[in-house]
Amino acid sequence: MKSFFETHIWPKRSKLYRLVYLWVRDRALAEDMIQNVFEKSFQKEKELSIHPNLSGWLVKSLKNEVLMHYRSSKKLDALDGIEEVQADEPVNEEVKESVRKVMILLKDLPLKQQEIFQLREVEGMTYEEIADYLEVSIEQVKVNLHRARTKIREKMIALKERG
């Protein structure tokens, strides 16, 4: 019989990975963070199997893991968030051109808008799913998605005019 981890957490790895990648823009680091949180959730299987919002828990744990990593490597002070260290471009050179372009496209947006834009456009999630994922209200999701799309549109128009 498959464990709770294998049936409920393991299938979420791709979406989670891309979200962490959006934060850190470093493949190896993103994979490390996922692995750490997976080890923790594996220990807590029982507790998590009755958790009302498993995805939300995983995302929150991943964010904490990333913050802890940056704080212990002295890149962040206790009060700073991920925004402070988010690199404009992917850290590791060997990255697909499409990934690099998406990161550049998103770089000027506030983190919340980047996250919501990605969850909608790349992962194809509903407002409700995004709200659970990021533990924000559906209203917040709609507003931020609208703002993100408006900014992306402006960028595209600017790019077009420049040729």
Add this chain to the structure above:
Amino acid sequence: MKERIEELLEKYWEGETTLLEEKELKTLLNSQSEFQEEKSLFGLLESYGQEEPEKVFIPKTKIRKLDSRWLSWAASVAIFTASFVGWRAYEQKQQEQQAYEEVMQAFALIQSNMAKGQEQMQVMNEIKYLNTTNQMFGTVKE
């Protein structure tokens, strides 16, 4: 079809499309030669969506955390038990040794008393040189 695309795009940028409409929009765009920018944007996002983690694996075993407090308790109990058992074994050995010595001493005592008794019997040994009872008691005159 173009009008439908433009309508959907407008809705899209306003953030009012449903997931279903977004899917429809992307499908429609694929069959169009125009709308290059939008097509390339959606193409990029789709390609990014195929990025997968490579070095992530299912954790193998549950790591049991040993409580160090209990561990030190267990260790002291083990040491205590071991020394008690060891001490008991030593005691027993000592007792066996003592008993053995006592027995040997008793044997030695018996042995020496036996020797004394045998010495007393030496006289009897000489009797065998006398050949008759008359000789022994001197009742026959020669």
